[in-house]
Amino acid sequence: MPTRSRATAIRSPLTVPVLILGPALLVTACASARPRGPEPLAIPVQPPAEVVGDDATEALPGERALAHAVVIRPPYREAFRFSPGGSAAAVAYRLELGDGAHVRVEAEPPLLRRGGVVIELLEIVDRSAPLASDLLRLVARAEPGAHELEARVVRGGEYVVRIQPAPGHEGLYRIAIVDAAPASGGEGSLVFPVAGVGVEAIRGGYGAPRDGGRRRHQGVDIFAPRGTPVLAVADGVVRGVSVSAAGGKVIWLEAEDGEVAYYYAHLDAQLVEVGTRVRAGDVIGRVGNTGNARRASPHLHFGVYRRGRRIALDPTPLLQAAVSAVPVNGESVEGDVGALGGSARTVEADVPVHAAPTEDAAVVDTLAAGALVKLLGATGRWYRVELPDGGIGFAPAARFEVAQ
Template structure:
């Protein structure tokens, strides 16, 4: 694997500058208070001229390439990984989220001190248009965000330069609103958004929450009651506008309305009592709950869905984090995400060398020597210790990449020199020589 060597000069310059700027409350750093912590740090590197160094430029480039190459996951999700300073690392995870969900992202790290990581959540509108919607630095290890637009999102984790350590990130989602029917009635959702109505003449623009008659229908958010009225379909209804939101909540089929126009309510305050007024007279008592925006009705389920799932515990062994490993089975599959039903990115021959970056469930997140990333079952890999011993047949270079054109020469292997072969990738062997140099040599023809 290619490593970026850090000079003593770089280390001293970055350590001094970052330590100075991170403690500054006045002067030039005050200009960056409106930036995200990640962007403010990037600006400090540029101001110090470190963007012109190999190390600083690699860090800035990683900000972009990690997002472009983000791996796909499903929420809930949890991974434990390792960031090695010499590799200038970052991690990016892409997932789908629905409007009304509230994301809960937590990050823990070892060591807790002198290991700084920036968390950034980006909304991905298309492959070239991404918008930063939330961020946190290593001090704020929790990030909560209410999804405003259904679509794809990317979480980026990017450590500061010269920071090494283990991290664990967990992503879960839950409702952004409280449930609109009191728990005392043991409510259950029995009809969903889009269900057919009037023999297919229209679609259901809400959810029906069934509960015994006169069960309290309660405020799902703090806000203001905007309309207490009656209509043909909904019967006795109440509209309320949650504070700092761009939509209104709609309570229908109430048996009684217990609020007035203009009344301020808090979460859990009784709006009315569940009934079956309007066109629900022939059905069991329930609350029709809807959400309306300027563009019309939207699906309210993600806003109130109580079915919150936790990520699976990590069962893959963590002692291989940041380790060079190899496959032990023929035709080992590398998946685009940790799901055996997901698309297979490529199939790997036995003894293929991989770098283990993180663990999730019983999977490893890995990268191949050519930079290809994906997920592989943890049971399919072992540490890349000596596979077999051999002797070099002809003098040839030992490279830092399995690539004759782009790999840099580490040393020269002499004809007859003893080597330990650890694995392979395409037409190259990963080897260690008698001087403990590790690198790639081109496979020799028999």
């Protein structure tokens, strides 16, 4: 999905935001998969190295996000709807990273949107005090228009990830923070094309008869729940994004050497465009059952072709040797993602609100039956909610109904 951009040193925190290379990190960034506009994005992110006064702190979305930074443990995934002003203008996460740990942060933008966000990685200088700009050191930042940041941490410690969209680029983003090295295998190894599953999910084999034996299956079918991320199996360039009667929503990905093309069919969503350069493991679509698979369970038809898409190859040996990549948002969300940004009411009494999306996190409030909250995000079986008093916490999604 995204294309790579080179890391660039920054002379001053007030220059146009690009990647900053700190002494503790080796960083690369991934630009948006959507075509870039001709004008740079201006994203008002306060440089964390500056001391911010009390009045200014109240006015800055990035500072409000720090005040509500949630403690997480990678891998962590959340759907979050950014909106101008208030508690949803930016979001921050607090996490521990060990010596040599590799962290990847991705903010997948709304479908068919370019997505203009700044992603920052900040080191906590003083862990004994509440988060504030003068206690953080900006060590890496993905440039505006990018939506992915990768870093290998040389020095372990506690860090903060902060994400903030540019004005006009708000909306529903899917955020992933993963503490893991990129998938790698032997020379020529592919990344398995569906996140969270392996060869055991292949049910329709290569060469199987179709249409009463009139043709042969020229790929394999990989079954997974609708919406499961579909991944680029190798570095390459997207050469086709289309819809057909047989394949439904399809994507053609050409390998870097141009010798092989990979075919993805029956997609529920296509998240790239023709000409997009992708890296192995990037999310390019979502599993579905479009085309002639509409009566079947959701699955990905995956094919491998040579010589201009004319000669089909059996992908099974390649997939058996493939490595698994970390999915961008492989964890299912129980809450209503479409309701984020709106309100919900509790359907029973004594609903606990936790400081983080885990049962053992501190309870910061308890809601009565019929209590109204604003839905900011969703992760696993939890909603991130804004309470009437402005507090932020996480509550079980099953104990709410969306307010009409």
